[in-house]
Amino acid sequence: MSELKLMKGNEALAEAAIRAGADAYFGYPITPQSEVIEYLMTEQPEKRTGMVVLQAESEIAAINMVYGAASTGKKVMTSSSSPGISLKLEGISYLAGAELPAVIVNVVRGGPGLGTIQPSQADYFQSVKGGGHGDYKLYVLAPASVQEMSDFVEDAFNIAFKYRAPVLILSDGLIGQMMEKVNLKDQLPRLTNDEIIEKYDSWAVTGRKNRRRNIITSLDLQSEKMEARVHRLMKKYEQMEKEDLRYEKILCDDAEYLIVAYGSSARISQKAVELARKKGIKAGLLRPITLFPYPKQPLFELADQVKGILSVELNAGQMVEDVKLSVEHKVPVEHFGRTGGIIHTPEEVLEALEQKIIKNGNLRYHTTRESSIL
Amino acid sequence: MEILDIIQPENQVFCKTKLMTDTALSYCPGCGHGTAHNLTMEVIDEMGILEDTIGVAPVGCSVLAYDFMNIDMTQAAHGRAPAVATAIARTWPEKYVFTYQGDGDLAAIGTAETIHACNRGENIVIIFVNNGIYGMTGGQMAPTTLEGMISSTSPYGREIKSMGSPLKITELVANLPGVYYVTRQSVHTHKHARKAKKAIQKAFENTRLKQGLSFIEIVSNCNSGWKMTPNESNIWMEENMFKYFPLGDIKVDGKLKQ
Numbered sequence: 001m002s003e004l005k006l007m008k009g010n011e012a013l014a015e016a017a018i019r020a021g022a023d024a025y026f027g028y029p030i031t032p033q034s035e036v037i038e039y040l041m042t043e044q045p046e047k048r049t050g051m052v053v054l055q056a057e058s059e060i061a062a063i064n065m066v067y068g069a070a071s072t073g074k075k076v077m078t079s080s081s082s083p084g085i086s087l088k089l090e091g092i093s094y095l096a097g098a099e100l101p102a103v104i105v106n107v108v109r110g111g112p113g114l115g116t117i118q119p120s121q122a123d124y125f126q127s128v129k130g131g132g133h134g135d136y137k138l139y140v141l142a143p144a145s146v147q148e149m150s151d152f153v154e155d156a157f158n159i160a161f162k163y164r165a166p167v168l169i170l171s172d173g174l175i176g177q178m179m180e181k182v183n184l185k186d187q188l189p190r191l192t193n194d195e196i197i198e199k200y201d202s203w204a205v206t207g208r209k210n211r212r213r214n215i216i217t218s219l220d221l222q223s224e225k226m227e228a229r230v231h232r233l234m235k236k237y238e239q240m241e242k243e244d245l246r247y248e249k250i251l252c253d254d255a256e257y258l259i260v261a262y263g264s265s266a267r268i269s270q271k272a273v274e275l276a277r278k279k280g281i282k283a284g285l286l287r288p289i290t291l292f293p294y295p296k297q298p299l300f301e302l303a304d305q306v307k308g309i310l311s312v313e314l315n316a317g318q319m320v321e322d323v324k325l326s327v328e329h330k331v332p333v334e335h336f337g338r339t340g341g342i343i344h345t346p347e348e349v350l351e352a353l354e355q356k357i358i359k360n361g362n363l364r365y366h367t368t369r370e371s372s373i374l
Numbered sequence: 375m376e377i378l379d380i381i382q383p384e385n386q387v388f389c390k391t392k393l394m395t396d397t398a399l400s401y402c403p404g405c406g407h408g409t410a411h412n413l414t415m416e417v418i419d420e421m422g423i424l425e426d427t428i429g430v431a432p433v434g435c436s437v438l439a440y441d442f443m444n445i446d447m448t449q450a451a452h453g454r455a456p457a458v459a460t461a462i463a464r465t466w467p468e469k470y471v472f473t474y475q476g477d478g479d480l481a482a483i484g485t486a487e488t489i490h491a492c493n494r495g496e497n498i499v500i501i502f503v504n505n506g507i508y509g510m511t512g513g514q515m516a517p518t519t520l521e522g523m524i525s526s527t528s529p530y531g532r533e534i535k536s537m538g539s540p541l542k543i544t545e546l547v548a549n550l551p552g553v554y555y556v557t558r559q560s561v562h563t564h565k566h567a568r569k570a571k572k573a574i575q576k577a578f579e580n581t582r583l584k585q586g587l588s589f590i591e592i593v594s595n596c597n598s599g600w601k602m603t604p605n606e607s608n609i610w611m612e613e614n615m616f617k618y619f620p621l622g623d624i625k626v627d628g629k630l631k632q
Contacts, residue, residue, distance in 0.1 A: 024465050052464045056457065057490035064454035064487070068461030071448035072428065076461070094451050193466065205446035205462075207469060209425040215440045217431075217449035 002186050009149040009176040010035035012184070013079070013105060013169070016153035018045045021188035022103075023074035024052040026065035028084060031117040032173035033107035036079045049190050059084040063091030063104070070100035071216040073196040073204030075157055079105035081173070082123050083114060085131075092166055093132030096233065097218025099203075101160035103153065104138075105169040107176035110341040118341020119173035121263060124318035127170050128292045135230045137237050138168040139244070140291040142262040146180035154185065159244060163236045164203070170291060172314065174264040174343060237292075246289035247298060251277065255284025257357055258302055259349070260323050261312040262288045265337075269312045272349035283353060291319070296326040303327035308357035312349055313337040332357065393419045395444045400435075402509075404604025406594030407435060409561040410503055411442055413571040414474070417578055418445065427470040428462050430455045432484075434476035435509040453484025456491035459498045470581050472499035478508045481517040481543040488543065495552025495586035499577040502544070502589065505596040506615060513599035517541040520618055525599070540618060544591040548625040555580050555588040556625040560616070562595060562608045585628075593619050 007015070014036045017025060025045075027037040037055060045051035052069075056062035062078045069076040080088060085106045095102050106127065110120035125131075127140050139159050141152045149171060156167040191199065197206050205214045220226035251273055252258070261269040266287040276283035286302065288295050303309070308331050311320035320335035327333060336352035338344045393415035401407045418427050424445060431439040433452035440447035450458040455473035463471040480488050480502050491498070507525055508514040515525040515532060518540050522531040532540070548556040555577060559570035570592060577588035593615050597607035623631050 024461065026461060054460070054464060057486055060454065061457040061460075061487050061490065064451060064457035065461035065464075067450070067454075068430070068448065068458035069465045071458070072462055072466060074465045076465075090451055091454070098449075205428050205448050206466070207424070207426045207428060208444070208446045213440075213444055214446050215449070216447070217440065219437065219449060 003184050005182055005184060006179055007146060007182050008035055008179050009143075009146045009171065010107060011039045012146045012150040012182045013153060013171075014039040014043070015184060016150040017077050018043065018049060018051055019185050019187050020154040020157055021049065021075060021190045022051055022077055022157070023190055024054070024069045024076045026054050026056050026062040026069075026076070026078050028056050028059045028062050028080065030059075030081045030084045032109055032119070032176050033079050033081045033105070035176070036105070049187070051190065059087040060091065063088035066102050066104070067091055067095055067098070067100060070095065070102045071098070071205050073200035073206065075190070077103040077105065077153070079107065081107045081109045082111050082120070085123065085126065089126075089132035092138070093134050093136060094218050095166040096132075096136035096138070097134060097229070098216050099164045099233075100166065100216065101157070101164050102166045103156040103160055103169065104166060105171060108170065108172040110339060116341040117173065119264060119314060119343060120339065120341060121172055121265060121314035121337075122316070122318070122339065123170065124291065124313065124315060127168055128294070128322070136233055137292050138166055139163070139240055140168045140170050141246075142170045142289060142291050143175055144263050144266045144287065146175065146178065146182045149175060150182050150184060154188070163240065165236055170263065172264050173341075241293040244290065245293040245295060247295040248287040248289060249298070250285040250287065252284035252286060252302060254282055255302075255305065256282040256307050257284070257353060258306040258309045259283060259285045259312055259353065260288070260299065260309060260319070261285065262291060262319070264343070265312045265314055268344060268346055269349055271346035272353065275346055275350045276353065281353070281358065294322050294326065299323060299326035300328065303330035306331060308332045308334070310353050310357050311335045312344070312352070314343065315339055391415045391419070393424065393444045395442055397441045399442055400438055402598045404595070404597045404607065405435075406505070406561045406592065407503060409567055410501065410570070410592050410594065411439065413561065413567060413574055414472070414501060415443055415445070417571060417574045418470075421575070421578055423470050423578065426468065427472070428466070430459045430462070430471070430473040432473065432475040432479040434479045436474055436476060436503065437510065439474050453479050453482070454487050455479065456484065456487040456496070456498070456500065460491050460494070460496045463496055463498050467497070470499070470578055471497075472501060472578075474501045475503070476509070477502070477504045477506065477516045477518040481541050485543070489547065489550070492547040492553045492587050492589065493550045495554070497581055497584050497586055499574075499581055499588045500590070501574070502591045503594050504591055504619065505594045505599070506540070507596045507599040509596050509599050517543070518619075520614055542619070544589065544619075544624060547589055548630060552586055553589060553625060554586040554628050557623045558591040558593060558619060558621050560593045560611070560621055562611065591619070593621065
């Protein structure tokens, strides 16, 4: 039954995993995402749906458990926070290389190093530029509410199995820890072992029966075969860009100034856009929902309409590089963000828009235009 | 009578292991891995559990085990096979899950995964081939390299003071309550291979009876890494490796041997 509840983001995500019909969760405690495994251990989904929950000895063990279960066609998830995700990256690269479906959740905290336990978006590069070794990408979903923490779990599993590829839910300590009302989805049934064998018999290792053996590996010692594997992966990523890009435009139709922000920064920036509109500034917000694939084309098109773009992130400037790449120098692009676990206020964002874009950006924009006329 | 009349299945006294593929082994001539592979596949075939067996290959010489073992297999990251096997056994409790690992994989980089899978008493079989050296990467020192033994990263011999003692991980895991069966075998003679096969059989039986973790160490040779002929390496193994890693059962039916 679908139901309305007041929940923490981390709890909503854990409950959504049960309801999405996940077969297993493997994790290791780390702030600010420990509620995920705590909720699952308390809820005992083994009794509700038969879902396995296990606290691993490390993040490394947890991601390799995910690899094991995914090898057999099971729906499996793990979650962690930044330092823990760094530990998982080898396993994530293996999942991508071996073409296995899995859902990984990062409830980001500030870094580098042990950093801080407060919210951050400083793992953008790690999430969308590889992170682990080799030529691979992750499909990255960025929830901006507790509702999306819940909704994106099923979406992530669907994408993971559509492409046989690992999917990352990139949240942060703010979305993970805050409480909001959430509409929980209906319980989906878990696939039976027979259904898994029938559905994934072409690749999953479930025991050789009436077919050739199945092998899960990311190893190809022959260069030509390895190159073919990489090309196969690249084709998947191209298809993701064509079919599964997600973004949201807020007040963009008549916007003269654009803010680009995802996750918790998007929530704050939405308020900043409202404040700007009250002051008569025609601001709009583009919220990438998937960070890979990235909304390159929508941004490229909006760059013809707006006078400047501000990339608002809880980091020292990461996504701003992708914004710049997308708009191809058509308009000035600046970054604004706090780090160290500090969350910017809507007022700070508005001030940054005025100072960095409206004041300076306009000047630079017109200077360029005039010089080109001369 | 023509020779082809004699070559009939009913006259056959020895044949290729059914569950081994026709791919030529990538192991050096004289290496014990081929025998250990054969024995494992024979047990799975004879027990009739092919349809329910999932193997986990490591990183090391046996990384390509799935090229030779004609069963469903997944290849794990270096040292993580016990974690991979844990998840498979947990989500498919009716299956037979085994890992096949070397000493670098199991006793160095994968120590944490080994100890914790053992401690949880996962219902899996771990086959641990210990040849005291990193074979695949070209003969570097392993956690089980003997004192004074020369390798490419202990070119003056393993020195205990600075490099530590060879790790008896098998004795270590035997002391964990979750572990049901621990034995140390070898495969360098027919007699030893037959005993090793019985041990492997017992281990898979334990899985069937859901007794928890079975751990089989196979002390083996690495003639290439040890820079010896195959025969010399077997003699050296008997004289040196078996002294430090004595063969025999260490824990049977959950009880440590005195």
